[in-house]
Amino acid sequence: MRLIYLLLIVCFSSAVTANTEPPIRFGLTAVVMTENTRFLDDWSQYLEQKMGRKVEFVLRRSYRDVMDLLDSGGIEFAWICGYPYVQTRKPESLRLMTVPIYRGSPSYYSYIIVHHRSPYKRFSDLNGKVFAFSDPDSNSGFLYPLSVITRNGDKPEAFFRETFFTFNHAETIQAIAEQVADGGAVDSYIWEYLAAFKPEVTAKTRIIKRSPKFGFPPLVSRLGVAETTVELMKDTLENMDQDATGKALLAKLKLDGFGNYSDSLYNEIRGMANKIQTTTSNLFTVTN
């Protein structure tokens, strides 16, 4: 017990001394991007240099973990998916800050992929098969395929023989490539990213369905974070394409830059989410 007190005192005292400049914490999941520790170090250094504040990236396994961190005030900013963004929270705890621009627009797709040698040609062929989702809070990796099933009048809980979550778009692609699952839903951004860096994996998959355009997974700020800090972060990110270092970092992310867009960008996802919520309620066991 004495040790815990001591630790508390140490924590408290350090918080007091660093009170003037607390680090800005940025939540990320492996869902939205592939794990690349060195890149995150470079990016955080870049942001620190530009903002004059310490920036820490906080990596979590699932969107839900990141959302919990946001709710509890454990992080100031987060790169989340459109689906958790559009979900209604009471009270609202976050706000749209900036949106990545990918191939000229702030949008991406969901790809329904199968093994390249499989006979499946359309989504309905996957009826009774094994399907891999990426994250229960992912738009492209969960919400979209669910909406396709319900739109066709099928029951999501009975459509597939088995389903599982990989909590990682890249691993969903791997699951299809290795035929653990017959089909899967992935983020087009991640699929294209892998197609550039690990073409031997994506070559084993075939896209049988592409979703309509969705708003690209946004970067959000927690309500309550100082306006100046939010503005500083937003400006720093949106101006990354203005200097060489920022451009190099964007190139590694395969992004054009970050831009200021309105919340209406996510209306498509919002509509899908509302429909799903009325028809399904916790049908899938969400696992950690």
Next chain:
Amino acid sequence: MPITNPRSWPLAIKLSLTIIVVVAAVGFMIGAVMVARDWSRFHDELGEKALRLSEYVAINAPRAMQRKNYWSLYLSLKNIAARRAGAAAKHEIITAMILDANGLVQAHLNPAGNPLGIAFSPSSQIEQDLFEQAMSARNPIVLSSGGFSKQDFLEGVVPLFSDQKYMGVVRVRLSVAPLYDEAIRSALIVLGLVFCFVIIGSAVGVLASRRMVRPLTAVTQGLEAVGRGEMTDFAPVPIKDSDEIGRLGVTFNQIMSELAEKKMLEEEIAMSEKLVALGRITAGVAHEINNPLGGLLNCIDTLQRHPDDRQLVDRYLPVIEQGLHRIKDIVQNLLVGLKIEENDQKINIEHIDNLRDLITADIGERNIAVVWNNRVNKEVYVPVKLEQIIYNLLKNALEVLPKSGRIIFDMYEEGEFLIFEVGDSGPGIPSNIRNQLFDPFFTTKTNGTGLGLWVVYRLVESMQGIIEVESEQGEGTIFHVSVPVIRVKAA
């Protein structure tokens, strides 16, 4: 003896071969035991490894199965497979799977062939048996395909429980192929070592056995030389050890030197006997010829002093003639006895019967009966020498007989020998002179030359025959001769 018959092989080779065989047998037996132990140890280790891998997967499997977290189940199998491959370990995972209580696939290292959520279907009867054993296992076990080939495997089976409820099973299968290679490699090493051991052991054994047997070989060669009658150029057996073989060598050397000495002594005796015989002959010749020569010279001297005395001439000339005849007889007999020519001439056995007439003529007025019994086949031919032998014996018999008596001649065949006996009813030979009977110039007769029986003895000897004499004082004498039969017809 044929070389294929081991009984005829030299002792050194047999002993060496025995040592080689024993060393090789022991070596290979030890090698086989080592290889078998190695294999069994590898086998146990591999089974243990398969079990450990299964247990590792089984730690989180029940929870992941309950949560349908198939991806993490699959990744746990992938992990152990990748780890084994990456560790450059001796073992490779052939396959691994997680099945639920109903045998439905929860994860499989080969997902394409074993789809998720479908019942696992064994591909063969062996697979079916293994599957049933795995599904009925309620404790961790190691299953084996049971063979000893590169295709065989060991399987670690760990049943899964959650809150004491049976959930399914983890099966991890390791190939014995690396083990097989390892076993072959270690067997080769052991074999190589055993081979070296056998070579060295055999070489040492061969050297040792040759060294041990060498005195025996020398003894054997020495004895063979003795058998051939060569004793003088015998080289002593070298003695190094004082064991049984060494002692044998020492004894053998002693015997050999004694034998050689004896042989030399015998040769010396034989030589001196020859010299004695020669001396006796020379003395006999000198004496026998000198005797008539003295009378002859006296006669000639008297005749020279009275050349006109016709009476003296008439008296002395027959004496001179008689003396010269005697000398001639002696010289002739000596020539026959000393220089027995190899006369190949053969005569028919019937020819012998002529001797009967000859001897009957010699009897003259005396009352002597001749019993003649020639029972030999008329086809038989004999050397011409035989005629002289028989004539001499008959004449000898005639000479020992007084005014009356009997002479018996009997001749017959017995096996490969021609046997004849010449007997007389004379006074017999005193036992004290029987040993000298065949000596030259030995005679009991006043007028004899002492060469007749000597010539007979020499002739019989030259025909590889045997002559024996049987005599008893006052009962007569029988000469018994046997010579090999010669059946060849006369040329």
